Amino acid sequence: MSDAFSTARDAFNAWRSDYPVDLYAADPHLDLVNDRYLDDDRLAGVREMGAAFGRTVVEDLGPLVESYQRHDPELEKYDGLGNRTEEIRFDPAYHEAGALVWASGLLRDAGTPGLSFEQATTFYLASLEGEMGHMCAATCTTGMTRVLRRSASDEIGETYLPSLTAVDYTEALRGSQFLTEVQGGSDVGSVASPAVDRGDGTWRISGEKWFCSIADADAFLVLARPEGAEPGTRGLGCFLIPRHIDSALNGFSIRRLKDKLGTVSMASAEIDFDDAVGYPIGDVSAGFKIMVTAMLNTSRWMNALGDAGIMRRAFLESSAYARHREAFGQRIADFPLVRRQIAQIKAEWLATLHSTWHLTALDEAVDLGTADAADTAFHRYLVNANKLTCSLAATQTVRESLEILGGNGAIETFSVLPRLLRDAVVYEQWEGTHNTLTAQVLRDLGRLDLTGAVIDRTATLLKGIADPELGRVASRALAGFEEIAFETRHSIDSPAHGAMHFRSTLERMVRAHQVALLLDAAEGGGPLAEELAAAAEFLTGRYLDTGYRAEQDPSFPSVVERLLGNDLD
Ligand SMILES: Cc1cc2nc3c(=O)[nH]c(=O)nc-3n(C[C@H](O)[C@H](O)[C@H](O)COP(=O)(O)OP(=O)(O)OC[C@H]3O[C@@H](n4cnc5c(N)ncnc54)[C@H](O)[C@@H]3O)c2cc1C
Structure with a gap:
């Protein structure tokens, strides 16, 4: 056999074995967002739980999920004796995977307000496998738990909540x-x-x-x-x-x-x-209000958590592949186009992570009943706007990452990416399509007079960046944001015109908030500050600074390199 064959196959094997065993420890950006919102005791608990569950995801959940993807559930309307049962038969491995997800405590945590970050971390880690079969069930069960906690009679609550929040999958009510x-x-x-x-x-x-x-x-x-x-x-x-x-x-x-x-x-x-x-x-x-506030707002938050996990996996797959695959006698990671593409995947993942963790803080305050009027208003806006932006970004990011794998990216048995791509498209469709979310936000902004609150929050964050270097990016983002604020007000004043254009305005509004959060995190210093600042700069050029052309910016390659850190080394 030619050495070339075995060298190429060794590179594949090296790529696969680069996949981390401890998903939490390998993800300092996840730890950083938890650190930003949690006190020391709670952070220690999330780290411990994340380390344990992250290993379960890699060692047990992933292989199980892989094993049943080709076995669709089947409807059995009748049993062998002709009794109508309406049963659905699954591959046994599907239920084994469910048992692992439930044992993580994800649904137990839904029963107690104030554990949104614990749920967020578990959901994100499980989503690295693209196992939306169980994450959808976990989302709906969390939503039902919240609906019953907040609105059901004592009798219904006492009957159903203990089983809805059970950790034993065989006893749990879904x-x-x-x-x-x-x-x-x-x-x-x-x-x-x-x-x-x-x-x-x-x-x-x-x-x-x-x-x-x-x-x-x-x-x-x-x-x-x-x-x-x-x-x-x-x-x-x-x-x-x-x-x-x-x-x-x-x-x-x-x-x-x-x-x-x-x-x-x-x-x-x-x-x-x-x-x-x-x-x-x-x-x-x-009924509609109960369903939207407790159920749909929960689903839209969890949907974005899933997007963040999908994007993290897309980044892991493509960056590791680029480190090992060679073409034209060099690692593909050394081609400038590949470096730029992976930098973009990373920037999108970090943006989704930061805005969705910010949303998690709001979600927790709303669920606890401690959110003030301003936080409640911002939550109402962000839960919809963030779902729209992150689900679009997830599909795009998986597609970009699949492209890095070349033809292998399109092969079902080669990587998880085809499954992630299909699930990401479904994530876009359910819990509110892009257009309906846009229409709802536009309605809310006008009817509930939220415009000032929504705009002020991002502008204040951007104006608060004191570091001169970061402040330079914040100023560019702020200039773009002023246009967005103008377009938003115009959309509210001229609804017929606004209804046609507001979606792109809204997406850029979320982008500005993501940039503000990334800059704010960068200003906190630490080993990731450089990457966060570069992500903010990359996204500012891509979405906010309308006069910017990366092609004409001699410093653009350095933004890409700072964003990548040593990920492609
Ligand atoms: C795999 C899957 C599982 C699902 N599971 C569930 C479930 O368990 N429970 C459940 O209740 N639903 C479920 N759904 C349904 C999902 O929530 C709906 O498909 C979604 O809400 C869109 O509704 P629709 O399909 O009727 O599209 P339509 O409402 O007919 O929309 C068609 C198009 O028109 C656009 N549109 C509609 N209204 C407006 C407007 N005001 N302004 C601008 N554009 C507009 C939409 O954005 C969309 O592009 C599921 C969907 C999928 C794909």
Whole structure:
């Protein structure tokens, strides 16, 4: 055999073995964001938990996930005797993986307000595997836990919360959320499923739900319209529907499982309800508000955590590959185009990490009930705007990283990247499409008069950068941000025009906030300060400084090198 073959294959093996065993220790940027928001005791706890779970992800979760990706769940409507069961069969490894995710304490932590960073760290680490099959279930179960904590009667809370927050997967209750109907997902106000009051504390729910993820869940949170309620979102009630009542199926049947692009290990279905018993959660005329504030805002936060994990993995895969793969007699890491591309992947990952950890702080304060009016307003804005920007960036980043692997990037058995790409696209679609999030933020900014608060926060952060070198980048970002602020005000004053253009304005608004957070972190000093400052400068040139052309900036290569640090050495 030619030496060339074995040399190339050795390089592949070296690339694979570069994957860290301790995902937390290998990720000083993750530790830095935790350090920015947590006191010493809590940080020590997160480090310990992250080190243990990070190893589980690499040694156990990853191989399990890999083993069942080709085995789609199957619907078994009847058992062998012809009894209707509506069971979904999974590869046994799927449940083994679920047991690991649940044992991490991710769902236990959902039961107690004030543990959002613990949840964020676990979710991020698990997302490095692209195992959205269980992360979707964990998201919906966290959302249901919060809905019940905040709005359910004591009786419902006492019945369901202990199992929703169990760490033992075999005993745990997993939740799902069904809003979308065939006539509309974004337009939740079009929900037509009727709910009839039985007068005994229960309601009967009927209707067809078009997108039902975690179709094997033990309980579903469903939006339905009480008889005689007004049309639109205001007339909707939120109901908890158990899968079984006294071991019998509770008035539902699964039409079929969806054949999906991504998140394929998890079962998404079309489900019919026919007089299913439902328990009202909170005021039956406030179902939409309950669902948005506790459920959808949680999902949008967790969605971005997943994006950050996906992007971290994309960076790990492509940077290690570039260090080992050779072309034209040199490491591909030494080609300037490759260096620039990997620097961009890193900048996008860091930006998502910092804005999503900032959102985590707000999420925790809102969940604890300690957020003041300004924090509550900023949370309302950021949870939507950040989901939009980070999910778009995740897909783009995985695509860029897949490209670094060349043809091998397109091969399912070669790396995790094809799975990450498919899951990232699904992440873009669920929990609010880009356009609907944009429309909602624009509406919120005008209707709730949030513009000042949102704009001031980023501007204040940028103006507060005192270090002269960092301040130079902050000034450039601030100049771009003034244009963004102008466009935002114009969009609110001229809604017809704004509705057409606001999405790009909004994305740049999030970019400005990300740059401000990166500069603020850089100003804190430490070994990562140089990389953070370079990431801020890179993103400022890419998104905020409209007159900037990297092609005309002789210092651009040094920005790339400072951003990369020794990642490609
Ligand atoms: C794999 C998967 C799993 C899912 N699981 C669930 C689930 O468990 N529970 C659940 O309830 N839903 C679920 N969904 C549904 C998902 O939330 C919806 O698909 C999403 O909300 C969009 O709704 P839609 O598909 O009806 O698109 P539409 O609402 O028809 O939107 C079509 C297009 O029109 C645009 N649009 C709509 N309104 C506006 C507007 N006001 N301004 C500008 N543009 C607009 C949208 O951005 C989009 O580009 C899932 C989806 C997927 C892909």
